[in-house]
Amino acid sequence: MSNNTVGRKSSGLDKVFRIALYTVLIVVASFYLMPFVVMLITSLKDVEEIRTGTLLSLPASLHFDSWAKAWSSACTGSSCGGISPYFLNSFQIVIPAVMISTLLGAINGYVISLWKFRGSDLFFAALLVGCFIPFQVILLPMARTLGWLGIANTTTGLVFVHVVYGVAFTTLFFRNFYQSIPGELVKAARLDGAGFFTIFYRIILPVSTPIIVVTVIWQFTQIWNDFLFGVAFSGFDTQPVTVALNNLVNTSFGGKEYNVDMAAAIIAALPTLAVYVFAGKYFVRGLTAGAVKG
Known part of the structure; x- marks a missing residue:
């Protein structure tokens, strides 16, 4: 087997390993970012949409009044x-x-x-x-x-x-x-x-x-x-x-x-x-x- 063939196989294995590694990292990162994503999505909904929608559903329209209220109306x-x-x-x-x-x-x-x-x-x-x-x-x-x-x-x-x-x-x-x-x-x-x-x-x-x-x-x-x-x-x-x-x-x-x-x-x-x-x-x-x- 020539050195070129061995090199191509090694390069192919490295590419597969790199793809698998990045896939695992993306999955793990997505898992850990999920709570933050849920918090962010929830903060941009109004109260009625939160009660009737699902946890991961995107807001129908963006509401920033909750941010203003959190900053200026903490109890x-x-x-x-x-x-x-x-x-x-x-x-x-x-x-x-x-x-x-x-x-x-x-x-x-x-x-x-x-x-x-x-x-x-x-x-x-x-x-x-x-x-x-x-x-x-x-x-x-x-x-x-x-x-x-x-x-x-x-x-x-x-x-x-x-x-x-x-x-x-x-x-x-x-x-x-x-x-x-x-x-x-x-x-x-x-x-x-x-x-x-x-x-x-x-x-x-x-x-x-x-x-x-x-x-x-x-x-x-x-x-x-x-x-x-x-x-x-x-x-x-x-x-x-x-x-x-x-x-x-x-x-x-x-x-x-x-x-x-x-x-x-x-x-x-x-x-x-x-x-x-x-x-x-x-x-x-x-x-x-x-x-x-x-």
Whole structure:
């Protein structure tokens, strides 16, 4: 059998395998996108069409008033307000919490991996234990701590909670990433007279972009989608968007408006969707660059 014949057969098998692979990927992607498609279709129907039609039937005409109502008429408790203030609350919680927890995680990971000290392994083990503590376990002690600090039912209190709970994960990410950095690099910088923060700022941070992206995406997603801490530690005016969404879905006036509920759910998911769409490839690069190694 000639090399050309073998090459043609190999090329044909590769094409078949590629077609089969893409077919499987399209089927799986369609399966996972189905809930979003149903939500989007439902949000564009009126209430009567939802009641009389099927789940996957396309809307006879597009109705965008449900989106406006979800944005401006979300209900909390016994009164109705706009969902936009809760969006602002979520951003006021997410942005500082992500920044602080990422910075603390970077410094902790830098110290544990490149500046060994007595008890550093024990300290890292304690942080690992913190990653596996269920949310429900810390509700009561955290509530007492927030009350003692005078920041209960405030956005500052929620930022504090997410920083405390998230620093264990961010430290784990950065520590594993920094394990791949040669220790000799730090030793050489110390011999040249560079101090702790000089080395961190001029040598470590410039090579930390991939893991910073991973940490930011992870923390942003976890904090934005959080419901338990939001409902437990927020006040009436400081609730995040997830709590407002829950109140909207579980409150009805004169009939259940599923189109408004679906529109509100999509709006609440848009920030995390945008983060993954625009930064998803960097997330994968960061993981493969060492975020889960060590």
